[in-house]
Amino acid sequence: MEAKVFQDARIVVLDDEQANVDLLLRILELNGYTNVSGYTDPLEFLDGCRNLPPDLALLDVRMPEMSGFQVLERLKAELDDFVYRPVMFITSDDDRETKQQALSSGARDFLSKPVSPAEVRLRVGNLLHTRFLQMELRDHAERLEERVRARTAQLEEARIEILERLALAAEYRDDATGEHTRRVGRESAALARALGGSLDEVDDIRRAAPLHDVGKIALPDRILLKQGPLTEEEMEEVKEHPTVGARILSGSRVPMLLLAEDIALSHHESWDGTGYPQGLKGEEIPLCARIVAVVDVFDSLTHERPYKRAWTEEEALDEIESLAGTKFDPRVVEAFLRLHGRDAPPPDVASDTTSEADNDVKAP
Numbered sequence: 395m396e397a398k399v400f401q402d403a404r405i406v407v408l409d410d411e412q413a414n415v416d417l418l419l420r421i422l423e424l425n426g427y428t429n430v431s432g433y434t435d436p437l438e439f440l441d442g443c444r445n446l447p448p449d450l451a452l453l454d455v456r457m458p459e460m461s462g463f464q465v466l467e468r469l470k471a472e473l474d475d476f477v478y479r480p481v482m483f484i485t486s487d488d489d490r491e492t493k494q495q496a497l498s499s500g501a502r503d504f505l506s507k508p509v510s511p512a513e514v515r516l517r518v519g520n521l522l523h524t525r526f527l528q529m530e531l532r533d534h535a536e537r538l539e540e541r542v543r544a545r546t547a548q549l550e551e552a553r554i555e556i557l558e559r560l561a562l563a564a565e566y567r568d569d570a571t572g573e574h575t576r577r578v579g580r581e582s583a584a585l586a587r588a589l590g591g592s593l594d595e596v597d598d599i600r601r602a603a604p605l606h607d608v609g610k611i612a613l614p615d616r617i618l619l620k621q622g623p624l625t626e627e628e629m630e631e632v633k634e635h636p637t638v639g640a641r642i643l644s645g646s647r648v649p650m651l652l653l654a655e656d657i658a659l660s661h662h663e664s665w666d667g668t669g670y671p672q673g674l675k676g677e678e679i680p681l682c683a684r685i686v687a688v689v690d691v692f693d694s695l696t697h698e699r700p701y702k703r704a705w706t707e708e709e710a711l712d713e714i715e716s717l718a719g720t721k722f723d724p725r726v727v728e729a730f731l732r733l734h735g736r737d738a739p740p741p742d743v744a745s746d747t748t749s750e751a752d753n754d755v756k757a758p
């Protein structure tokens with residue numbers, strides 16, 4: 395540690411007798427300390443410490459207006475980082491009890507009057523050395539914490555990117571461009587905004603929604619690429635993709651990934667409780683999943699796949715509207731229709747729960 399830091403250290407002395415203050419200041423100055431101040435009035439001393447917190451304080455114990463112990467208590471209360479600022483008592487009460495009280499009150503050391511210049515030099519030097527080492531350690535710990543924070547954020551970003559790539563890989567066999575996942579993200583964000591979501595929530599859903607089918611990565615090609623209708627057993631395998639997806643996404647504390655986990659797990663639940671994998675009903679289904687369910691079906695219907703033609707927007711909106719209250723949350727459907735320029739409220743009871751969209755297991 396640089397000797398210069400020691401010499402510039404701010405040292406304050408409080409003693410009700412001016413002669414004692416002068417003596418200590420002189421000893422300190424003779425030892426090269428350049429930033430020393432002396433006080434005989436405790437209140438002025440405390441003011442001085444408040445304005446410019448000291449690196450080291452030397453306090454007389456016995457003073458008429460306020461004892462050194464009381465001054466120390468005020469210092470502790472007023473300086474946020476008191477713990478790093480050493481205090482040394484100077485006392486003529488050379489008995490054990492006073493020394494013990496001095497140390498247990500938070501002082502680091504004490505000097506006995508009459509003070510010896512050599513002792514002052516050694517004890518002041520030791521205390522300052524400890525203070526500056528502690529400061530270095532504190533700064534080092536803060537820098538380390540900052541690096542850990544930055545590294546953790548980088549790791550989470552990398553994890554999110556890997557998951558996005560997984561979602562693309564899962565979809566690749568259906569849509570090599572990856573546009574479906576992106577559109578579902580964009581449209582789900584717009585719908586969340588229309589339903590009153592905050593900007594942060596909307597941004598999270600924009601990034602989380604594209605991961606809804608990440609669990610399809612586990613589906614074999616013989617099912618994903620099958621041109622004809624699926625057998626009952628194959629259907630059961632398809633129905634595992636929400637659970638698989640949620641498992642892939644689990645274990646994060648990042649809000650966006652927690653949301654993605656909810657969406658992956660529940661985007662095939664139905665408002666009336668007939669969906670999968672848990673058969674959740676109504677508001678038991680997380681809102682984000684109710685939103686993605688509508689957007690996912692609409693987007694799948696309106697785009698061509700190897701096994702189906704693209705529906706017109708009008709046909710798809712009719713279908714979505716007809717499923718309000720059975721497959722979909724009516725409030726979400728209403729907002730969705732409004733987003734697409736339809737103001738009419740959805741019917742109270744949907745007409746058909748086994749519609750073409752519902753049977754199209756590959757679509758959503």
Ligand SMILES: [Fe+2]
Binds near residue numbers: 635661758
């Ligand atoms: Fe799905």
